Amino acid sequence: MNRRTLLATALLAPALARAEGRTLRVVNAYSAGGTADVVCRILCAALGPRLGLSVVVENRPGAAGTIAAQVVARAAADSTTLLYDATAHSVNPALFGPRLPYDTRRDLLPVFLAMVTPNTLMATNAFPVQTVPELIALAKSRPAEIACATTGIGTAQHVSLELLNHMAGIGIAHVAYREMASARNDLTAGRIPLQFSNVPNTLPLLQSGQVRCIALTGPAPLDILPGVPVFADTLSGYETWEWNGFFAPANTPSGLIRDYNAALNAVIAEPPVLERLTGLGALTRANTAEEFNTFREQQITFFAGMVKTANIRID
Structure with missing residues (x-):
């Protein structure tokens, strides 16, 4: 083992060491095959051997991630259950308000920010627009006639669309799909002209030549998407991200959270893991649980403003 691996292993506290040989259940809030599932399984496959645990990923999609979150919020605060959630968290x-069956801040403790990635706006090859300014001009000339797919109300992609509408003063219609595969199929078949997605889901479609990417929602271009500009070039300050992370039930000992955080930081530094995530366009960085908590607070504040501004509602 290298020095970094030895250090990470040495940091594991007795609480986690006593869990060796047990099963860690990671409840994934999203369906199999999507970005959150792929990244989660890459990380968990490396996490198990590092901790001496059997790690089982359990997909519990639905209701914008609240089904899985509720399961973990009610779980015992021990070393056996974690939540893997994403931006909808x-x-x-703001989206559900008092109807949310748990308290996000109180009941789910940040453990580790697994990845961030910009969103993308994809278009069919037949769509008569190449750039963001052209899209804005077309949308203004055809109010409410252009439709854009996302994977659901309140998702990062939906917010990206509403932020575009708000900042550009246009009204591209939102079409919410239940899953990425259905939206992707309708886009590639030409049944819908636009789709907000994320980089990992965009890459294979671009590489196959089935779609074009008009712009990214991050602040700067990505090497993995050469030639694709950012919305901020046209709309100053425009920026949205999709992220994934691990959470623990309330009252989980802080030492145990630090142990998992140290192990996951070591996992993303492993060359095979880093290579796979980089190839997906999933950006990783070392982070503490405290830093992830600060990031979550910033995201909750940002999305609360967007839900109010865009009048986003879920029935």
Whole structure:
């Protein structure tokens, strides 16, 4: 083992060491095959051997991630259950309000920020627009006639669309799909002209030549998407991200959270893991649980403003 691996292993506290040989259940809030599932399984496959645990990923999709979150919020605060959630986690407090069956801040403790990635706006090859200014001009000339797919109300992609509408003064119609595969199929078949997605889901479609990417929602271009500009070039300050992370039930000992955080930081530094995540366009960085908590607070605040501004509602 290298020095970094030895250090990470040495940091594991007795509480986690006593869990060796047990099963860690990671409840994934999203369906199999999507970005959150792929990244989660890459990380968990490396996490198990590092901790001496059998790690089982359990997909519990539905209701914008609240089904899985509720399962973990009610779980015992021990070493056997974690939640793997994504951007909707920080949208749901504003989206559901008092109907949310748990308290996001109180019941789910940040453990580790697994990845961030910009969103993308994809278009069919037949769509008569190449750039963001051209899209804005077309949308203004055809109010409410252009439709854009996302994977659901309140998702990072939905917020990206509403932020575009708000900042550009246009009204591209939102079409919410239940899953990425259905939206992707309708886009590639030409049944819908636009789709907000994320980088990992965009890459294979671009590489196959089935779609074009008009712009990214991050602040700067990505090497993995050469030639694709950012919305901020046209709309100053425009920026949205999709993220994934691990959470623990309330009252989980802080030492145990630090142990998992140290192990996951070591996992993303492993060359095979880093290579796979980089190839997906999933951006990783070392982070503490405290830093992830600060990030979550920033995201909750941002999305609360967007839900109000865009009048986003879920029935």
